[in-house]
Amino acid sequence: xxxxxxxxxxxxxxxxxxxxxxxxxxxxxxxxxxxxxxxxxxxxxxxxxxxxxxxxxxxxxxxxxxxxxxxxxxxxxxxxxxxxxxxxxxxxxxxxxxxxxxxxxxxxxxxxxxxxxxxxxxxxxxxxxxxxxxxxxxxxxxxxxxxxxxxxxxxxxxxxxxxxxxxxxxxxxxxxxxxxxxxxxxxxxxxxxxxxxxxxxxxxxxxxxxxxxxxxxxxxxxxxxxxxxxxxxxxxxxxxxxxxxxxxxxxxxxxxxxxxxxxxxxxxxxxxxxxxxxxxxxxxxxxxxxxxxxxxxxxxxxxxxxxxxxxxxxxxxxxxxxxxxxxxxxxxxxxxxxxxxxxxxxxxxxxxxxxxxxxxxxxxxxxxxxxxxxxxxxxxxxxxxxxxxxxxxxxxxxxxxxxxxxxxxxxxxxxxxxxxxxxxxxxxxxxxxxxxxx
Amino acid sequence: xxxxxxxxxxxxxxxxxxxxxxxxxxxxxxxxxxxxxxxxxxxxxxxxxxxxxxxxxxxxxxxxxxxxxxxxxxxxxxxxxxxxxxxxxxxxxxxxxxxxxxxxxxxxxxxxxxxxxxxxxxxxxxxxxxxxxxxxxxxxxxxxxxxxxxxxxxxxxxxxxxxxxxxxxxxxxxxxxxxxxxxxxxxxxxxxxxxxxxxxxxxxxxxxxxxxxxxxxxxxxxxxxxxxxxxxxx
Ligand SMILES: [Zn+2]
Numbered sequence: 001x002x003x004x005x006x007x008x009x010x011x012x013x014x015x016x017x018x019x020x021x022x023x024x025x026x027x028x029x030x031x032x033x034x035x036x037x038x039x040x041x042x043x044x045x046x047x048x049x050x051x052x053x054x055x056x057x058x059x060x061x062x063x064x065x066x067x068x069x070x071x072x073x074x075x076x077x078x079x080x081x082x083x084x085x086x087x088x089x090x091x092x093x094x095x096x097x098x099x100x101x102x103x104x105x106x107x108x109x110x111x112x113x114x115x116x117x118x119x120x121x122x123x124x125x126x127x128x129x130x131x132x133x134x135x136x137x138x139x140x141x142x143x144x145x146x147x148x149x150x151x152x153x154x155x156x157x158x159x160x161x162x163x164x165x166x167x168x169x170x171x172x173x174x175x176x177x178x179x180x181x182x183x184x185x186x187x188x189x190x191x192x193x194x195x196x197x198x199x200x201x202x203x204x205x206x207x208x209x210x211x212x213x214x215x216x217x218x219x220x221x222x223x224x225x226x227x228x229x230x231x232x233x234x235x236x237x238x239x240x241x242x243x244x245x246x247x248x249x250x251x252x253x254x255x256x257x258x259x260x261x262x263x264x265x266x267x268x269x270x271x272x273x274x275x276x277x278x279x280x281x282x283x284x285x286x287x288x289x290x291x292x293x294x295x296x297x298x299x300x301x302x303x304x305x306x307x308x309x310x311x312x313x314x315x316x317x318x319x320x321x322x323x324x325x326x327x328x329x330x331x332x333x334x335x336x337x338x339x340x341x342x343x344x345x346x347x348x349x350x351x352x353x354x355x356x357x358x359x360x361x362x363x364x365x366x367x368x369x370x371x372x373x374x375x376x377x378x379x380x381x382x383x384x385x386x387x388x389x390x391x392x393x394x395x396x397x398x399x400x401x402x403x404x405x406x407x408x409x410x411x412x413x414x415x416x417x418x419x420x421x422x423x424x425x426x427x428x429x430x431x432x433x434x435x436x437x438x
Numbered sequence: 439x440x441x442x443x444x445x446x447x448x449x450x451x452x453x454x455x456x457x458x459x460x461x462x463x464x465x466x467x468x469x470x471x472x473x474x475x476x477x478x479x480x481x482x483x484x485x486x487x488x489x490x491x492x493x494x495x496x497x498x499x500x501x502x503x504x505x506x507x508x509x510x511x512x513x514x515x516x517x518x519x520x521x522x523x524x525x526x527x528x529x530x531x532x533x534x535x536x537x538x539x540x541x542x543x544x545x546x547x548x549x550x551x552x553x554x555x556x557x558x559x560x561x562x563x564x565x566x567x568x569x570x571x572x573x574x575x576x577x578x579x580x581x582x583x584x585x586x587x588x589x590x591x592x593x594x595x596x597x598x599x600x601x602x603x604x605x606x607x608x609x610x611x612x613x614x615x616x617x618x619x620x621x622x623x624x625x626x627x628x629x630x631x632x633x634x635x636x637x638x639x640x641x642x643x644x645x646x647x648x649x650x651x652x653x654x655x656x657x658x659x660x661x662x663x664x665x666x667x668x669x670x671x672x
Pocket of ligand 1: 442443444445446456457458459460
């Protein structure tokens with residue numbers, strides 16, 4: 001039985017325990033785009049107050065995976081599309097490594113499209129984007145942690161918000177493809193403006209991670225003083241860092257391109273949807289440095305208003321409608337996968353993430369119930385390497401700290417240096433750690 | 439706690455160098471200790487690339503093995519020995535060598551592939567010569583093959599050169615083409631009529647030479663771009 005019949009938008013049947021899922025609209029591009037050495041991954045991790053007990057973690061994982069049916073899935077090829085097929089159990093818990101988000105081989109992983117890694121006090125979950133997006137991944141990790149803490153310490157953790165109750169079955173709404181149900185009446189694609197691209201010495205097989213730890217209260221006070229959100233504030237700093245890169249490293253052919261930052265937008269809150277699968281869209285904000293220099297206070301306002309415009313629900317619904325329109329197109333549907341696959345792969349490589357210079361994904365402040373808070377020290381969020389953009393930035397806040405993880409597949413650490421030193425010059429304390437070789 | 443003197447950020451104890459700028463952390467009050475707790479383990483996941491070219495070489499070998507074996511078998515089963523099948527089998531082997539050899543290189547070295555292809559063609563023609571007889575190989579087929587190979591390699595090296603300017607490249611390729619057609623006709627005439635005579639090749643060579651002169655003039659004009667701009671001002 002299929003969880004949501006692709007033909008009937010919105011009519012979703014619940015079939016916990018058996019079944020399959022068509023890929024959601026955002027996930028469709030990732031399987032054709034993946035190669036032997038790369039697939040689109042992201043990682044959320046939690047650091048506890050004690051070393052992780054792997055036996056307990058395994059038990060917690062089995063319960064959590066049963067609650068999140070979209071995680072208990074194997075990616076398979078159909079005749080027209082890829083699909084997710086039911087898989088029993090849970091992947092084995094693996095040791096953490098120095099280079100997170102290295103390409104995932106499903107056959108090494110029991111067929112699962114996510115993996116759980118352990119290092120000392122930290123539990124990390126690396127997720128292939130076909131399963132879910134950052135918010136869905138965080139919900140999974142929080143539920144897994146809640147399950148772990150309640151087994152390990154015998155406490156009852158209240159399940160609220162995105163910490164789910166593992167004794168309840170998954171609802172139909174949680175497995176629905178939100179894009180299909182929430183597409184707007186009119187499809188408006190995003191104008192294809194090419195953004196300035198960062199070039200560096202490629203180092204594709206090793207993801208360099210630089211984590212900057214900031215004081216959350218300090219940053220939010222600054223943002224509040226400017227009348228903007230933390231995401232908007234950080235985006236402005238990142239735009240300035242990218243503009244610094246452009247000024248310093250140039251690129252004759254790229255002189256006319258604006259620097260732009262992609263900011264993923266979680267559509268769940270905007271559209272009141274509780275899906276556990278991908279449900280995000282993107283806003284591209286930029287500074288056109290060809291027009292002249294911007295002061296920080298001006299730029300922060302420009303970014304604020306741009307994001308406001310871009311995240312207008314009607315506008316996002318129109319963008320979603322345009323993406324859904326491509327997928328529901330008769331030609332797209334009737335062309336067999338073996339033809340569609342290479343075409344989509346090439347299209348993604350050409351179009352991919354050219355509209356932005358880099359990206360900043362902020363999962364926001366994590367709030368936990370007191371029972372969990374006592375055992376949880378830290379959260380981290382990072383993005384695996386993107387196809388074109390060599391540097392990505394991801395942020396998450398917890399316990400009064402803001403963790404900003406830069407991940408890159410080039411040697412040059414220029415962008416994060418520009419980002420963090422700008423914060424330092426603005427009087428904000430930055431604490432740095434990394435996975436560099438010593 | 440240590441700060442990077444260059445960036446002003448506070449660094450984790452496990453950092454020997456600043457991850458942002460690479461400057462070494464020197465703090466006499468708190469020297470770097472390799473035993474400090476690190477945020478990531480020391481062992482990295484090894485990402486091996488099963489390169490596309492190796493897969494391509496394998497698939498190609500499999501695809502070509504089928505007709506290769508079947509023609510040889512068909513011939514062998516029919517009259518117990520190999521006769522006609524050697525020619526198609528040789529063709530397949532030639533194609534296999536030309537296609538698979540480049541797959542074994544990480545970086546394409548085009549001149550090497552052409553050289554290899556030329557030698558393969560010469561060997562293949564030699565096989566045909568042994569099979570069919572005649573006196574066409576050493577005086578005609580071999581020189582023409584080598585000449586063509588040399589011409590293509592020459593053009594490729596010239597066009598790929600980074601030092602030469604575009605007009606210079608074009609001139610040299612045109613001169614090479616002129617020499618090529620002249621020598622080609624010479625070889626054909628020698629083989630067929632045992633004489634040296636130029637007619638069609640001369641026209642082609644003259645055309646090449648004229649084109650080369652045009653390129654020379656346009657090239658020198660472009661070098662004096664300011665002059666052109668002055669003349670063509672509108
Ligand atoms: Zn530094």
